[in-house]
Each structure stands twice: as structure tokens, then as C-alpha cells.
């Protein structure tokens with residue numbers, strides 16, 4: 001943390017060591033990890049040279065956890081304990097999940113979020129995802145030879161707050177410091193845009209295994225501006241498999257199938273789907289558990305027929321996103337195709353017909369998201385290099401609002417608003433003498449609260465008694481650059497305030513995460529301890545130098561009293577930093593950071609003001 | 623947490639981008655300036671700094687987004703100009719509108735309702751286009767009244783009408799969405 005070192009934007013900062021940062025594409029079907037090495041984004045392979053990690057986790061009865069290809073192999077043998085496509089369950093309750101009946105799991109309805117009973121106990125989707133992330137972290141640390149300081153993890157643009165929070169929890173559980181959750185199509189656009197020096201309006205059409213996203217972006221000289229985004233967080237290649245699965249059951253007149261047979265049929269369905277991408281018919285042969293054989297032939301014609309509505313379902317959000325961006329299909333310069341499911345010819349045709357142009361397929365649809373994420377991670381970790389000076393302006397995918405009388409929603413921030421954003425709205429009391437007000441924050445486009453997703457509830461108390469409608473309660477929504485929402489309510493006449501950081505009520509608590517982490521870290525070695533101590537000492541030295549240099553430059557921004565406090569904190573850190581009490585160093589560092597926060601903020605503000613007036617002068621000179 | 627005076631040197635949204643305070647705005651130039659300013663203040667451009675600095679950057683970026691969204695939208699821009707001129711458009715209390723305007727709007731509204739009931743997307747598209755033209759004419763009227771005549775009372779009247787038209791526009795959009803679903 002190079003506190004207080006302010007450089008002009010675009011100028012690189014004092015040389016600092018390269019921080020290991022990765023981008024992770026946590027996919028429904030496949031996951032990948034990438035990093036920036038000598039200025040180039042590269043995917044990190046496993047020891048066998050494979051880049052994809054199938055998003056499959058097998059909880060063996062013996063306590064062993066397998067992730068990836070090994071787990072995939074066990075899929076047909078032990079379907080109940082082998083979790084595939086767990087992303088579809090993230091932040092979701094049982095009632096939200098489609099095709100439950102075709103899944104071999106033993107579901108447990110958990111608090112808000114569904115859970116699975118496995119041979120290793122009940123697992124939440126967050127824990128299963130964390131096992132995938134852990135495997136990727138280990139792969140990256142082995143390849144890079146060091147500890148990762150931060151990760152950018154991609155999520156479907158259309159993920160709501162609960163799904164995002166669940167992803168963040170999974171990352172924390174895997175011991176990853178999340179620099180940002182990045183929208184998948186945006187990540188793809190970054191990789192594509194930087195690679196091709198693209199300028200103009202682009203659409204990213206991303207159909208993966210489980211999710212569909214469409215994003216419309218404007219690319220101009222180093223700025224990636226998302227204009228609109230839309231999608232369906234439960235539509236992907238899996239649904240095409242399921243259509244084939246249903247067709248097979250009907251054609252072969254199969255009675256209810258066992259979990260084993262179900263998994264087998266789904267696997268065959270997927271193989272047939274992929275085969276049809278380059279063939280006009282796919283033979284399907286399945287030997288059921290009973291010994292009975294199913295023999296079928298799926299032609300392109302039938303496949304197109306049974307999946308036509310799915311293809312159409314992707315065009316609906318596409319139209320909506322374009323309308324939100326205020327654009328017609330013809331104004332789009334290029335359509336970037338992302339996700340394995342865009343390989344299907346009927347998708348290629350539908351997209352080409354809608355946009356009136358051949359889509360762009362000149363990049364690897366499997367890797368592009370991870371590569372974009374790695375680029376962003378590198379930037380956010382502070383490894384900025386000259387010429388690598390770009391900015392991303394993203395939007396929120398879903399409207400944010402409040403519940404009002406009669407169970408209706410009042411939108412406060414509309415979907416597709418550029419973040420960071422703050423909006424305030426006034427509400428009032430509806431009963432005489434009312435002294436408290438319940439506030440309910442919701443996300444979604446629908447008019448009825450019951451059709452939207454509930455994000456948080458809180459209460460503003462201490463409103464002075466007045467007649468109905470006289471109180472003025474100002475509710476402010478603030479969404480930061482990470483897309484995280486905080487809501488503040490304030491009664492205007494009395495100044496009473498209530499504030500909440502929105503977190504879905506069933507996200508893991510910090511305590512739960514801490515307990516889970518402790519389990520996995522209980523055997524840190526002496527070596528690791530010494531390394532951590534050494535790192536803390538280096539950080540402390542860096543912090544001290546930064547503060548001293550800031551004091552030399554801008555001491556006038558502090559009052560005598562403030563200055564004295566900073567000096568005390570400095571002296572304390574200097575006193576403990578060479579000792580071997582890691583905790584004491586951390587505490588003193590925290591105190592110094594906190595003691596200089598206000599100073600840092602003032603310097604930053606002055607620096608921005610200066611940068612802006614500098615711009616004005618330049619322009620006058622032109 | 624301290625809040626800073628983020629209004630650039632005590633100035634307004636126009637001053638933030640260094641454009642003249644007027645209803646007429648060069649949209650392309652405004653967009654270019656927006657990108658340029660955002661590229662200076664955005665927290666991601668200061669990723670190597672500490673939390674306190676990035677929080678300030680975040681406040682600036684929020685302010686820049688707000689300024690840009692206000693200035694690029696004709697209705698919001700007009701309302702903002704009225705506010706700067708100390709003229710309250712009295713949106714809540716003053717709902718009086720010329721009978722002629724109301725008649726025309728009523729007719730359009732009925733046409734939208736009929737097209738919605740019939741799920742006639744093509745007709746809705748037509749109505750969308752028609753309303754868009756009417757609104758463009760209102761924007762031109764705003765430019766005249768604000769920039770040339772400085773007649774804020776008349777501008778406030780147009781603003782109220784435009785709000786009415788925007789509401790209808792969003793109804794058409796919603797109907798279109800439903801018709802396509």
C-alpha cells in the first residue's frame with residue numbers, strides 16, 4: 001500500500017515491485033486463470049499443459065476433494081457427490097433453479113441459498129465454488145512462484161447483488177483478495193479492444209454454459225465505456241443440453257430415470273450438441289443402468305426446431321440493451337462472440353441476421369474473458385506500465401429502488417447507470433405521529449416489490465412526531481466503482497440518520513468466513529511466518545517513507561494538532577517495526593494509516609483540483 | 623468521513639467540463655470532455671494509492687458522472703439551467719397546460735393504449751418516432767427561450783410539457799418491450 005504517493009494520472013509511480021495479480025474466469029462449465037507477464041496477458045496452464053479447469057468438484061466419501069478433469073471423470077460413477085454447473089446455484093434458493101428434477105443431487109433448502117448434501121457433509125454453492133477457486137489459486141501460485149496479492153474475478157454482467165456477493169464470499173473463502181468483480185462481457189471487450197486497437201460501438205454477445213450476457217460498449221482512445229448491458233443469468237449451453245435430454249426421453253419413451261441414467265443422458269446430450277456444430281446429424285447411443293440400450297439420431301433440423309425458442313430468448317435482451325443504449329442494430333461496428341455455446345451454427349446465424357453482419361470470431365471464445373480479467377487485475381494491483389493507460393466505465397445491470405406504499409417499487413437508480421453514482425430521493429411518513437420508518441431496498445425492473453429481489457431492510461428511528469406527510473426523509477443510494485451499494489436515510493428536519501451497507505442477508509458473515517479460513521490455515525509453517533514478518537516490515541518501511549515525503553511536500557495541509565498526532569503514530573511504528581512482533585507492526589501500521597487518512601484525502605483533493613485546472617489552462621492555450 | 627467541496631472551484635457542472643453555461647451543447651465535444659475528465663479523477667486511475675485517496679477519487683468520479691448525465695440530457699439540462707437561474711419550474715404544484723397540447727397528448731396516449739392492447743410493435747415504433755420528433759421540436763424551443771430570450775417562465779412551461787412527454791415515451795418503451803416478449 002503506497003499510501004500518500006500521489007502521481008499525475010498517466011505517469012507511473014515510484015518504482016515498486018511487481019505485484020502478482022490474476023484474473024479468474026469462474027465459469028459454469030469451465031474456469032481459467034490468467035496473469036500479465038512482461039506486459040502480456042497469458043492463461044496459466046496446469047502441469048499437463050491444459051488451460052481449462054472443468055468447473056466440477058467431486059466430494060469423495062474418504063474426505064478427498066477432486067476438482068477439474070479428475071472430478072469430471074467421476075461424474076458418471078458418483079453423480080450425487082459430483083457437483084457440476086454450481087454457478088447456477090450461486091445466491092439462489094431452490095425455487096429459483098430450473099430443471100431441479102433432472103439433477104442428481106440431494107438438495108437441502110438452506111437459509112436463502114440452496115445447499116447440497118454430499119459424502120462430505122452439506123455444502124453451499126459458495127463452498128463448492130471456493131474449491132474451484134482454490135485449485136486455480138494453487139495453479140497460479142505454482143506457476144508464478146509466489147503469493148498472489150489480488151484477483152479480479154469475472155461474473156455474468158446480469159448477475160444480481162446476491163449472486164455477486166456469493167461469488168465474493170467464495171473468493172474470500174479460497175483465500176483470495178478480490179480486487180474487483182468484473183463483468184464477463186466487459187472483460188472480453190477489454191481483451192478484444194486492446195488487442196485490435198478497436199474504436200467505435202461494439203456489442204459483446206456472450207453465451208456460455210449457464211448464462212447469457214449482451215453488452216454494448218463504446219471504445220474510444222483508452223476508454224471502455226459500457227453503454228448498456230442485459231442478459232439472462234439462467235440461459236446457456238446447459239439449456240440446449242436439457243432440450244435434447246427431454247427429446248431423448250420422449251423419443252425413447254423412458255420412464256422416470258435414475259440419477260445415474262439422468263447424468264449419462266445429459267452427458268450424451270451435450271456431446272451430441274457439440275458434434276452437431278460440425279456435422280449434420282449426431283448418433284446417440286446410451287446403455288442405461290437396466291442394461292437396456294437407447295439408440296437415436298439427432299439431426300440439425302430437429303435440433304434447430306427444439307432449440308428455436310432458446311435462440312430467440314437471447315435476442316430479447318439484445319434488443320432491450322440496444323434500446324437502452326439508444327442505438328439501432330446497424331450502428332454497431334462489430335459483434336464480438338464469447339462463450340463456447342456461440343459455436344453453435346444457429347446462434348451464429350441468428351446473431352448475423354439480427355445485426356446484419358458476420359459476427360467476429362477471431363479470438364478464442366474460451367480464453368478471452370480470463371485474459372481481460374488479468375489485464376484489469378494488473379492495473380488494479382498498481383502495476384501500471386506506460387502506454388497501458390486505459391479506463392473502464394461500467395454500469396449497473398439492474399435498477400435499484402425502494403419499496404413504497406402498497407408493495408410498489410420506486411426506482412432510485414435506473415439500470416445501465418454509469419458507476420460510481422449517487423442518487424437521493426425524498427420519502428415521507430404516512431401516519432400522524434409516526435416516529436420510525438421501515439426501508440426496504442430492492443433490485444429489479446418490475447413494478448411489484450414481490451417480483452424484485454430484496455437486498456436489505458433497515459429502519460430509521462427517532463423521527464420527530466409530525467402529521468402524516470410532513471417529515472422529509474432523504475434516502476441516498478451510493479454505488480461505488482466496485483458496484484457495491486450503500487444506502488443512507490436521513491430525516492431532514494431533525495438530522496436523524498441510519499445507514500446500511502447492502503449485503504444480502506444470506507451472504508456468509510465475516511465470522512463464518514474467518515472460521516472457515518482458520519481451518520484451512522491452522523498449520524502455517526515457521527517459514528511462512530518469517531516470510532510474513534519480513535513482508536510486514538517492508539510494508540511498514542514503505543509506509544513511513546511515504547508519510548515522510550508527504551509531510552515534506554504538503555505539511556501546510558495539517559493543523560499543529562493534527563501534525564502532532566501523525567508524528568506520534570510515525571514514532572510508534574518506527575519503534576516496533578524492527579522487532580519480531582508481527583501483530584504490533586500491523587497495529588501500528590493501521591494506526592498510522594488511519595491517522596493520516598484525512599491528510600491523504602486532502603492531498604488527493606488538492607491534486608485533483610490541480611489536475612483539472614491544468615486541463616483548463618491547456619485548453620485555453622489551444 | 624469528510625466530504626470535500628467537490629464543485630470545482632465552487633463552480634457548476636458546466637464549469638467542471640469548461641463548456642459555456644447554455645442550453646445549446648455540442649454533444650460530441652461534451653462526451654469527449656467527459657472521458658478526459660473522468661480519466662483524470664477515476665479511482666481506478668489511482669489504484670496504487672490508499673483507501674483515503676481512492677475514496678476522494680470516487681467522490682469526484684461520482685460528481686463527474688452526475689454532471690455529465692445532467693448536461694447530456696436536454697430535459698435535465700434545462701431543469702438544471704432553471705435551477706441555476708434561481709427559477710423554480712414548480713413541477714409539483716403547477717400542472718396547468720395549454721388545452722391544445724393536452725388534446726394532442728391525449729390522442730397520442732390513446733393510440734399507444736390501443737397499440738399496446740393489440741401488441742402492435744410496428745405501430746408502437748411509429749408512435750415512438752412521432753413523439754421523438756415532437757420532443758426534438760420542444761428542445762429547439764427550449765434553446766430559443768433560454769439561450770436567446772432568457773424567458774425562464776416560458777422555459778419552465780416547456781419543461782413541464784416535456785416531462786409529460788417523457789413519461790409517455792417510457793410508456794411506449796415498456797409497451798414495446800412487452801410486445802416483443
Ligand SMILES: Nc1ncnc2c1ncn2[C@@H]1O[C@H](COP(=O)(O)OP(=O)(O)OP(=O)(O)O)[C@@H](O)[C@H]1O
Nearest residue numbers: 027028029030208209210211237274277339340341
Ligand atoms: N463445439 C461446440 N459446439 C456447441 N457448443 C459447445 C461447443 N464447445 C463448447 N460448447 C458449449 O459451450 C458451453 C461452455 O461454454 P463456456 O466454457 O464458455 O462456458 P462457461 O464460461 O463455463 O459458462 P458461463 O460463462 O455461462 O458461466 C457448454 O454448454 C458447451 O457444451
Ligand SMILES: [Mg+2]
Nearest residue numbers: 027208339369
Ligand atoms: Mg463464460
